[in-house]
Amino acid sequence: MSYQIAVLAGDGIGPEVMAEARKVLSAVEERFELAIEYSEYDIGGAAIDNHGCPLPDVTLKGCEAADAILFGSVGGPKWEHLPPNDQPERGALLPLRGHFELFCNMRPAKLHSGLEHMSPLRSDISSKGFDVLCVRELTGGIYFGKPKGRQGEGESEEAFDTMRYSRKEIRRIAKIAFEAAQGRRKKVTSVDKANVLACSVLWREVVEEVAKDFPDVELEHIYIDNATMQLLRRPNEFDVMLCSNLFGDIISDEIAMLTGSMGLLSSVSLNSKGFGLYEPAGGSAPDIAGQGIANPVAQILSAALLLRHSLKLEEAATAIEAAVGKALSDGYLTGELLPADERVNAKTTSQMGDYIAQVI
Amino acid sequence: MSYQIAVLAGDGIGPEVMAEARKVLSAVEERFELAIEYSEYDIGGAAIDNHGCPLPDVTLKGCEAADAILFGSVGGPKWEHLPPNDQPERGALLPLRGHFELFCNMRPAKLHSGLEHMSPLRSDISSKGFDVLCVRELTGGIYFGKPKGRQGEGESEEAFDTMRYSRKEIRRIAKIAFEAAQGRRKKVTSVDKANVLACSVLWREVVEEVAKDFPDVELEHIYIDNATMQLLRRPNEFDVMLCSNLFGDIISDEIAMLTGSMGLLSSVSLNSKGFGLYEPAGGSAPDIAGQGIANPVAQILSAALLLRHSLKLEEAATAIEAAVGKALSDGYLTGELLPADERVNAKTTSQMGDYIAQVI
Numbered sequence: 001m002s003y004q005i006a007v008l009a010g011d012g013i014g015p016e017v018m019a020e021a022r023k024v025l026s027a028v029e030e031r032f033e034l035a036i037e038y039s040e041y042d043i044g045g046a047a048i049d050n051h052g053c054p055l056p057d058v059t060l061k062g063c064e065a066a067d068a069i070l071f072g073s074v075g076g077p078k079w080e081h082l083p084p085n086d087q088p089e090r091g092a093l094l095p096l097r098g099h100f101e102l103f104c105n106m107r108p109a110k111l112h113s114g115l116e117h118m119s120p121l122r123s124d125i126s127s128k129g130f131d132v133l134c135v136r137e138l139t140g141g142i143y144f145g146k147p148k149g150r151q152g153e154g155e156s157e158e159a160f161d162t163m164r165y166s167r168k169e170i171r172r173i174a175k176i177a178f179e180a181a182q183g184r185r186k187k188v189t190s191v192d193k194a195n196v197l198a199c200s201v202l203w204r205e206v207v208e209e210v211a212k213d214f215p216d217v218e219l220e221h222i223y224i225d226n227a228t229m230q231l232l233r234r235p236n237e238f239d240v241m242l243c244s245n246l247f248g249d250i251i252s253d254e255i256a257m258l259t260g261s262m263g264l265l266s267s268v269s270l271n272s273k274g275f276g277l278y279e280p281a282g283g284s285a286p287d288i289a290g291q292g293i294a295n296p297v298a299q300i301l302s303a304a305l306l307l308r309h310s311l312k313l314e315e316a317a318t319a320i321e322a323a324v325g326k327a328l329s330d331g332y333l334t335g336e337l338l339p340a341d342e343r344v345n346a347k348t349t350s351q352m353g354d355y356i357a358q359v360i
Numbered sequence: 361m362s363y364q365i366a367v368l369a370g371d372g373i374g375p376e377v378m379a380e381a382r383k384v385l386s387a388v389e390e391r392f393e394l395a396i397e398y399s400e401y402d403i404g405g406a407a408i409d410n411h412g413c414p415l416p417d418v419t420l421k422g423c424e425a426a427d428a429i430l431f432g433s434v435g436g437p438k439w440e441h442l443p444p445n446d447q448p449e450r451g452a453l454l455p456l457r458g459h460f461e462l463f464c465n466m467r468p469a470k471l472h473s474g475l476e477h478m479s480p481l482r483s484d485i486s487s488k489g490f491d492v493l494c495v496r497e498l499t500g501g502i503y504f505g506k507p508k509g510r511q512g513e514g515e516s517e518e519a520f521d522t523m524r525y526s527r528k529e530i531r532r533i534a535k536i537a538f539e540a541a542q543g544r545r546k547k548v549t550s551v552d553k554a555n556v557l558a559c560s561v562l563w564r565e566v567v568e569e570v571a572k573d574f575p576d577v578e579l580e581h582i583y584i585d586n587a588t589m590q591l592l593r594r595p596n597e598f599d600v601m602l603c604s605n606l607f608g609d610i611i612s613d614e615i616a617m618l619t620g621s622m623g624l625l626s627s628v629s630l631n632s633k634g635f636g637l638y639e640p641a642g643g644s645a646p647d648i649a650g651q652g653i654a655n656p657v658a659q660i661l662s663a664a665l666l667l668r669h670s671l672k673l674e675e676a677a678t679a680i681e682a683a684v685g686k687a688l689s690d691g692y693l694t695g696e697l698l699p700a701d702e703r704v705n706a707k708t709t710s711q712m713g714d715y716i717a718q719v720i
């Protein structure tokens with residue numbers, strides 16, 4: 001069987017960390033005798049430079065022809081002067097999510113044992129560890145709701161956005177959250193603002209309905225403002241957090257930062273057919289691009305998730321994750337994960353990739 | 361000169377901590393020879409029980425006749441089964457904000473020296489301290505934008521909310537943020553989601569315009585997701601955070617929790633005439649209500665803010681703040697601010713009030 005992956009390395013550290021993911025994928029191909037074809041396309045700032053727009057037609061066509069998208073990261077100061085709609089992040093990611101209806105975004109954030117000191121939390125809180133999965137609705141809500149625009153003139157000119165959710169949209173993402181919880185610690189925390197938003201009131205109703213089909217999973221509701229707070233005090237008490245698009249944007253970033261090691265986190269965006277986009281949680285980090293010091297682990301783990309969710313190659317996915325686990329527990333770490341006085345032992349981007357590939 | 365304060369103690373710990381604020385206000389009246397008249401009205405759950413609705417007409421009329429509102433807190437498990445619109449928080453606070461056009465909400469969060477251990481942040485981060493003022497727009501955005509509701513049937517039924525901001529609304533709150541920054545560390549961080557929201561694009565434009573009139577104040581823009589993260593790593597680098605209604609709800613709660621001592625924080629909600637509502641940052645805390653252990657400091661400081669902003673009694677306000685400062689530095693603390701092994705020295709709610717009143 002042969003597979004097609006569209007590779008969208010993007011900007012900043014994207015190409016560097018993608019190279020390591022490719023290295024690791026090669027090792028997996030060899031070990032498991034897989035035939036994976038890769039097609040590389042420009043995306044984001046690189047695509048603006050080469051094609052005049054952040055998501056060129058050829059890239060979109062290439063993705064359509066593939067089984068999955070391995071995404072690097074996009075954006076950087078070079079394109080920040082552009083109007084918001086033309087910027088790399090907004091002009092590449094949002095249309096890809098919309099076009100492929102990638103409604104389901106899963107962002108896990110786990111505090112790895114041995115890396116508790118990386119967390120910005122007080123040691124008595126971080127020492128308890130935490131392992132939270134943010135399940136975020138990705139193609140609805142205020143991101144895509146119509147109407148969106150401006151009207152009026154002078155000081156009365158106003159802008160407007162519409163938050164919009166249907167029962168159908170809420171139900172399909174809620175189901176995924178409950179299913180995920182069944183394979184974890186069996187708790188779903190649904191994040192909303194039902195004391196203010198009509199969308200959240202409907203959200204709560206539908207989530208309650210879905211919960212009835214999962215009697216083994218505990219459900220709790222929490223307001224977004226309170227969620228932001230409770231994650232700081234007792235992150236270990238959360239398992240799956242079910243969020244709308246905007247609230248998931250906020251919560252997933254908060255929990256990522258709570259681990260203190262964004263370079264280890266990746267995320268999955270799926271549609272109902274299992275087609276998906278896989279990307280690291282961190283951004284394009286233009287400040288460290290080109291120095292060979294970026295952590296490629298998140299990109300490598302994105303590849304593992306791709307194998308698992310879109311190609312259904314569970315064994316190969318597990319092999320990558322195990323190899324990453326071994327690298328970390330062997331103390332094979334890039335600089336940002338080491339205390340200042342141990343940075344001399346930091347591994348480079350490509351040393352990390354080599355080591356992980358070789359373990360496989 | 362005589363003043364009128366509408367006192368809305370509300371639910372949970374509201375009445376207990378309000379009693380201490382009244383004690384302290386009496387001390388101030390005596391020392392500064394002021395004549396303040398207080399009228400008490402039901403609000404929130406108490407008003408639901410006594411009048412059948414969270415904001416009765418008599419309460420609203422009473423507030424209209426007053427110079428300012430001293431608010432306790434509302435809500436509790438007893439009223440959680442009610443439909444969202446009828447619940448104490450939503451049914452009391454939002455209409456009060458709307459009715460009096462209290463568009464400007466200021467929520468300061470300072471990590472008091474000596475209380476760094478209360479912060480959930482890692483000690484090397486909290487030891488640097490922080491002092492952030494969240495300036496939140498309070499009568500616009502997705503809280504009040506029309507249309508808001510539901511339409512359709514079955515699985516296609518959908519809910520919608522409208523986020524809406526005019527140049528005028530953005531300008532008046534932005535001005536306040538810059539003015540506040542001038543009296544502080546001269547930095548405004550404007551929080552938005554300009555890569556997704558039309559409202560945020562306009563927000564950025566207007567904030568940039570306002571910034572031109574404040575050349576001595578530094579302005580930076582940050583996305584809400586990134587703001588949530590950066591506050592965890594480097595809270596000390598923020599001064600004034602300028603936020604729309606929804607983002608301010610989230611950011612103000614996050615910074616409050618970062619201090620770890622919500623019982624010390626209060627907030628101001630003002631309209632363009634200086635009329636205001638003053639309330640503690642924490643909620644009604646029904647779990648500890650009636651035990652005499654709630655921290656009254658936030659309520660007492662709310663009274664100080666009321667004297668300053670609505671009654672223009674700067675000296676009296678400062679006297680209260682100084683007395684609170686003395687209590688805290690004398691180690692006069694309620695239990696939640698003490699390490700477990702020092703809780704035997706905890707002061708009760710009324711001991712705190714007595715001490716502060718007596719210092720005055």
Ligand SMILES: CC(C)[C@H](C(=O)O)[C@@H](O)C(=O)O
Binds near residue numbers: 089090093585
């Ligand atoms: C770039 C931006 C549009 C995007 C979002 O808000 O979804 C990003 O923050 C993310 O979380 O993937």
Ligand SMILES: CC(C)[C@H](C(=O)O)[C@@H](O)C(=O)O
Binds near residue numbers: 453
């Ligand atoms: C009770 C609720 C409607 C309110 C809000 O969201 O504004 C509260 O969270 C606050 O921040 O004052």
